[in-house]
Amino acid sequence: MPPLVEVVDLRKQFVLSGNRWGEKLTVDAVSGVSLTIFQGETLGLVGETGCGKSTLARCILRLVEPTGGRVLFEGKDILSLSLRDFHPYRRRMQMVFQDPFASLNPRKTVFAILEEPLIIHGERNLRIRREKVEAIAERVGLDVRLLRNYPHEFSGGQRQRIGIARALILEPEFVVCDEPVSALDVSIRAQILNLLCDLQESLRLSYLFIAHDLSVVRYISHRVAVMYLGKIVEIAPCEELFANPLHPYTRALLAALPVPDPSRPWKRMLLEGDPPSPLRPPSGCRFHTRCPERMDICAVYPPGAFFLNPEHVVFCHLYGGWEMV
Amino acid sequence: MRSIESIAEALRLLCRNRAALVGLVILGVYVFVALFPWLLAPNDPLKRDLALRYRPGFWAGKEFARFPLGTDYLGRCVLSRILWGTRTSLLVGVIAVSISTGLGMFLGLLSGYFGGWVDMVLMRVVDVLFAFPSILLAITIMAALGPGLEKAMIAIGIVYTPQMARVVRSVTLVIREMEFIEAERALGASHARIIWYHILPNTLPPVVVYATLGVAGAILDAAALGFLGLGAMPPAPEWGAMLSGSHKALTSGAWWAVAFPGLAIMTAVLGLNLLGDGMRDLLDPRLRM
DSSP: OOOSEEEEEEEEEEEEEEOTTSOEEEEEEEEEEEEEEOTTOEEEEEOOTTSSHHHHHHHHTTSSOOSEEEEEETTEEGGGSOHHHHHHHHTTEEEEOSOTTTSSOTTSOHHHHHHHHHHHTTOOOHHHHHHHHHHHHHHTTOOGGGTTSOGGGSOHHHHHHHHHHHHHTTOOSEEEEESTTTTSOHHHHHHHHHHHHHHHHHHTOEEEEEESOHHHHHHHOSEEEEEETTEEEEEEEHHHHHHSOOSHHHHHHHHTSOOSOTTSOOOOOOOOSOOOOTTSOOSSSTTTTTOTTOOGGGGTSOOOEEEEETTEEEEOGGGOOOOOO | OHHHHHHHHHHHHHHHSHHHHHHHHHHHHHHHHHHOHHHHOSSOTTOOOGGGTTOOOGGGOGGGTTSTTOBOTTSOBHHHHHHHHHHHHHHHHHHHHHHHHHHHHHHHHHHHHHOHHHHHHHHHHHHHHHHSOHHHHHHHHHHHHOSSHHHHHHHHHHHHHHHHHHHHHHHHHHHHTSHHHHHHHHHTOOHHHIIIIIIHHHHHHHHHHHHHHHHHHHHHHHHHHHHTTOSSOTTSOOHHHHHHHHGGGGGGTOTHHHHHHHHHHHHHHHHHHHHHHHHHHHTOHHHHO
């Protein structure tokens, strides 16, 4: 089965400032990311703050224009489309945002917020709009009687339900969830995660699920991609990644997970230093400055892909398979 | 239904704010006077009688009660002229501010939303307008347009535009970066839709406050233009023109011909400032919770 979304060598450079000699200061937010998302599956995307997860997601939805690479949606290169031709694709790929307080216009009622996607995509009939809004509200667990209220009258969890409803009312096939639960209380998180899972099953949705919380990713993902400083370091099926992490960075991330068992000693694996500045990314493997297992080659050549099996790929010299660039 | 509720809520909050309430009452009185001057004015504001020049008002004795605030250099009733002038002056303030708000919001929204060279060009134009003292700029515009009350409104409107544009631009810059705007873009909303339905309503609180304060400033500037003979055409009653026409009266001891129009301006400005301050508090969402 061909993938629903295929990202090929996606790049995004932000130009911070150009000086008068024409030198430009650029940030490599996303540098050469390739991944695939199949229909009905959740691809978890984890990484530290600032590693480019959100930029990657925004590039896929063309909220930010990438500087290179391709994004194929059902085999069609959507980056080469003009914005006008891309418009119909917007209803097929939607986004759920991180901050349930900032992502809803405080001056619109919930009904207005939910009907707007329909208006934008040409639904002129108010009665149909009302039916659809009520149907989706019910589906995500919002009280239909509260649709005339304003966002500030809802709790964080309910607001996130509004955000999910807004994304789903256009019946998309692919939804980017940008840390949708990280701003919520732990007690609410499970509800929202379960809601997302239920919706995925009933609507055959595909998710790109961004998070920095590994336990959340483990709960919801079918496959997980680990990102470090603008590059993917490892992609594997969820259980395999947690059972058999290959990349030293993945191992360090997993070691930081608290184990809910007080009798077991908690071995932490501390990484040296802070993540390097993306303004001047390290040469070779981007992780070599902090890697506990670095070798001489790591500072020189970026590692190539090593396939442990067709599903599990890691970019690390420990496993050989390096590429010349 | 909701809007009635929220208006009631706004009034309730306004009543809690003593200063804003005073401002509202003052403004209410002025609006009433502006609407129904004939109910209150004791005399015809245009009728002159040179035999009755510079007569003092009620403080001089019972026989002067016919002109409660005295008469001016043409023997016209000062009180009646102030009352009739209210309409003109308030209208100048409101219309001038409407012009500046409309233009300023248009420029500010475009500038803040699109940024880049649009912002660059518009803000440099605004900078140039800012470089002139406001009254000088108004006079310059009047010189190009010619005298007259409508032209004074336009001139003052243009003079106040840069400030409004700056205010709107700064608010737009903040709102543009919020996640709900990004959500709109993800939904495929057009720029016009985002600006009109999502950014504009969120810029209104500071705009309302600024416009309220701007009306006071515009009345003052209109009075200044009137004083220079560029605003209302005589014999129409207008506060600034009254001041300008009567400044010679000061040397002949007829202080009332100048003091009372000045007092009328001052009170109106005070009321608007109090109300504007109150609106600022009222529209602060942190206080609304």
